[in-house]
Amino acid sequence: MRYKLFLLLVALMPALIGPAFSTELLIFAGSGMRSPLEELGRDFTVETGIEVFYDFDGSGRLGSKILTGIKPDMFIPGSDKWADKLKEKGAIKQCFPLAYHVPVIVTPKGRDKVKSLQDLTNKDYKLALGDAKAAAIGQNNQRLFKKLGINYADMNVVARGIAVKQLLQWVESGAVDAAIVWHADAVQSKLVDMIELPQQLNSIDQIPLCLMQAPPHPREVAKFWKYLLENGSRIFAKHGFQTLPLP
Template structure:
């Protein structure tokens, strides 16, 4: 039976050497470690990397459930195994820069694909803008809060004595979008000192799901994947930059990896992504 080999998202640090072991089937270490730790171990890891029998995708944390199902479908269709490692797009891009053995990068922010392209670390001809997402305000599922998002809305009052859970706005795309939206709506200055910052969007989601924060800002797909939270309201699309997921093969990817890009942008994958709450780009073509 076809199966996706998955590196589950970890909220702590992981050594890049573990990624190499995982990619060769010798372990299941996750790539969610900080870029600083990755940079320290990457050269030795890259130098000793043996031939791999599977494709390794570095993907934004928000893609985890959907990409697992897509990966199983890809294996069933092609016979090729695919592994995925999830973390913040910024962390993954830095790890690829440091020499991590990824074959493809699926980012929640086109800026991090730009970052790698400028450094010659992706194959430009493989690059596609594939999916879109929405930004939502969430609360624990048992919360009775009603709040409409609009310019100057009373987010600080809704928090009462609690904290606002967001991904780190200084490094994580979901956090950057959240800060941009709150700034555009004129409320960031009132709540910035009350934000609890997660190292990725799933960390922010977890704060609210566990009841440790009364409100949080995540992607719509994250809220849909977690039964312990509910959506309070959706941020206006014009309050933040478009949330676009970009896909590209790394410079080191083998020729067979092109089949993965073709599949991830095809009808089967598109239907799966839409079911998980993403909006598919009408025709995911090369982004110029």
Template sequence: MKKLFAATAIFALTATSAFAADVNVFAAASLKGALDEIGAAYKAKSGNGIVATYAASGALAKQIEAAAPADVFISADKKWMDELASKNLIKPDTRHDIAGNTLVVVKQKDAKIDVKADKLAEALGDEKLVIGDPKSVPAGNYAQATLTKLGEWDGLQKNIVLQDNVRSALALVSKGEAKLGIVYGSDVLSDPKTEVAATFADDSHAPIVYPAAVVAASANDGAAGFVEFLQSPEAEAILKKDGFTTLH
């Protein structure tokens, strides 16, 4: 199985300064657009900003295990949050599920490809299917589980190219470097050069859930307030607009 490395595996918000009250948020790469907007809304309402670092949930969890200075962790699945919880690295009373998502096949916009979610091998031929690395990227884990359930995983090994986060996978499809990719429905909305080719049934994979929690080592008094804001109607409206599903 081949692996293509993105030019940037982890990308962070840039800021000219970081104030003591700012909340350091480690968040799944798929949240970038929505969380940028939520962070701006939170600052307008509270006066406190966020400094966000985006990457694969597994990579971020490993950084938190290594004592990276995060105040809040938002994962794209329960697995990595559970991993931190098992090591007492989050404050359990602050943990909340904030959103859901769909799993889709993505193609370049207007590409003339007939795609059925359960027959990707037929659509691909000898071309590339890009997914997140299942070892650290929840979207890749969901993709592997889905393709396995559909009986396609083994037959697609010659096509599959792994990426370090779901947005890197999306970018390869957007640039035409891969014919198809498996990403979240919300990701496709972030790139006007792509579109959904097919959507996997909800019962083909475990529910896609984004849990958020305050990191146990955080001494930032604003961290819990930001997690609470993530559950507000204002934040929920932003997530919904950006293609996430609501849990309430």
């Protein structure tokens, strides 16, 4: 009799104590937002018990994954380009501006070579730029140089990175003389000097918070969406992002 009672209790245990694991949200996000998003994810998990896992990569690579059928609960690319493309494909339900990516020039600490945009056309200086097919920073580079009337042939581009962190590492190591990265990444490095660009000449990207059509965990991701809208600007600003509406 006791043995039967034991078996009954074992069978009922999941119902009595609830699920063994919490829901796990999968968020695709541009690699340049790692610091603020990881902080927001940790705080959200503490508050709700819902786990947040990120796949950080170049926005183009993440967008391509979605087009192949891999569905995250949310997509946070580094610019509107992939958000717009996935909206057209019917993969995204809605987007909301979260923060802004502001491009800056970075050079190795103490290496007094590149001082302005004009110096980027000096072929004595080795440059690293973003890969436009893989990362939002690469697409931004294209728009910026087109706006300034600078041709790639005028520059000594020796490497193209698939993510901002890669560009920053090349500059930090001294492998290149300069790169264009996001302001938020530059201010976190102690190994680079930063050159800000005049706003009227710059090409600033909006970071959209995108909710997927039919996400795998609709109720839980709706809570995270609300949490990001309420807390995202404050945490992104803390990590060096522009969050106020631009003039």
